[in-house]
Amino acid sequence: MPITTVFTAEIKKISILDEHANFDEKLGDGLIPNEDLLKLYEAMVACRHLDEVAFRLQRSGRMGTYPQNMGQEATSLGAAYVLRKDDWMVTCYRENCGLFWRGVPMEAILLHWMGDERGNAMPKPHWVTPIYVPLGTQMLHAAGLTLAAKYRGIDRIACTFFGDGAASEGDFHEACNFASNLEIPVVFVCQNNFWAISTPSKINSAAPTFAQRGISYGMPCVQVDGNDIFATVYAMKQAMEYTRKHGKPYFIEMVTYRLADHTTADDAKRYREDAEVESWRRKDPIIRLNAHLKNLRIWDDDKEVALKEKVALDIAAAVARAENITPPERTDAFDNMYAETPADLALQRDTRHTHSLGQDPSQLPIEAQERAAQMDAAAFAAHAAH
């Protein structure tokens, strides 16, 4: 028997607006109307500003650990722009720009990182899931959300985001396999920003691309310049058309770069060269879109100043809303555990600062019960203040 080729594959890369603001007319013309382009630009500028504000909040002790999005705005934004309003967007934690585009309020994201669960209470109108902290887990949920729609005969797809690092988790591979074998229309978007904290992406994939991971699950796959809003929109449109038409998954690798530290708790200087970061600063998605808008003569420095002023005001208002929210009720953690709070949990809630957890105070001698009751009133007030 001769040796035959049973399979070959190639990965295409899409780039439309390059880092020097050269524009590929053939692919890019008519892709995004000018008025939308302006809105997309404004969205990126706003997201960038929020990042800077959040960073300062963390440094001044007004917020906990925060993961900056800087440099990656065009990835999730391109996808969010293309998706229908009622398609699911299932992200991890570095997709603010796309979430804001869908109408998620900035204070929701701020609240999450300010250590307040109410930041996750994002109801259906946004068709997004809350921030996911355990890596790689959300892609299976994206598949399930879409399967639920398919089961009900609803025309709905999901787009799910994950990093180059998260693509090493077992759940990622299971999600790909499930989506293709069960024929679920999910767009898998790998944000390859070259780093997973201090781990370079070559440790997470020895292959030349992340895109080719889709091949082993029978998906069409493509790589795009993730700092090019035209390229991310272009690829997402193709993915959307394919998934809707065939009811099957699609894989996009968006090549981008994390310009900031991994989070405010990280110090990237420990593991990567300034020169590398500098070279990516020049590829910033906002810089090149700004140049392009100016080339189109629909943007100028006055408009830029006005935009920055507006954005600063909007974000200051969002920060104020997040910071001025009433403190959570001390009983919140108990009352949100189950649809109906089990009696034992309710007892814990009600005895939590008054008596050893869940115990029946009537076992104490009468004087001790009275003394405990008196102490509770005074001491609980003092304790609650801390």
Added chain:
Amino acid sequence: MANITLVQAINLALIQEMERNDSIVLLGEDIGVNGGVFRVTEGLQKRFGGARVFDTPLAESGIIGLSIGMAMGGLHPVPEIQFEGFLGPAYDQICSHAARMRSRTRGAFTVPMTIRIPVGGGIHAPELHSDSPEAIYAHTPGLKVVMPSSPYDAKGLLTSCLREPDPVLFFEPKRIYRAIREEVPEDEYTLPLGVARTVCEGSDLTIVSWGASVVQCMQAIEKSEQSIELIDLRTIYPFDMDAVATSVKKTGRCVVVHEAPLTCGFGSEIAARIMERCFLELEAPVQRVAGYDTTMPYYKMELDYLPDSYRVQRAIEDCLAY
């Protein structure tokens, strides 16, 4: 002697054992160049090379599964799981394989491995960075579970773990990673697993605790006028029931303190054992001060959840009132 933190004590123990034993290999996420997100493995890759201290792909099941194979192959791997909240994907490898390998092969294969895991709350961290799952693993036969509460103990206990023939989960309370400094001998020493430490002696009541909660208990004891004995369990499994029972027989009263949720927390086991061994000496029911049976709240409310000296004091008073 050096006046060092828990982070430095662990780092020192790793260095000394790695120099003694070339079977010890460190692996995990960000442990190499970056020295781990808490810097526990700082400088070790430089010192011992990339073959002995290496960064892995981001996959906890992979990290533990690989380590199990390495252990069966004659090494002593020391995998780090970046936060206790990310033990989830590794659960199957830990409980279905590491824990059972010796018994199911009647000793033909064993898994000498020390899993290092930062644990617990109180550092303003994001979701799933503040839990206390020690009871889950203490409940799994075949595993040993250790949680130090001081730099001195951390160094001695970790050294013992690195010489253990069976898998150990070494939980490092991140709240006290840098909060306490202590004189720690630079020379190597070991502290046996399964032996508790009496932190202070007393005659009225016994407190049993472990990890960062020990510090909260000490604060409560300082504020109390009673004579209270504090026992730091140090090893959750195997646990030093003799030390606990001896103390409770003397005092007749016991309060158990831990961060993990109350129900099926390891305090439940301690309370049951005290019933079995000290029933006739008991003057009061064992009191438990623990996390609540809720998800660990995000950090805005974490201090409301974590046992503190105030709650410990209240339990002491209630226990003494009987």
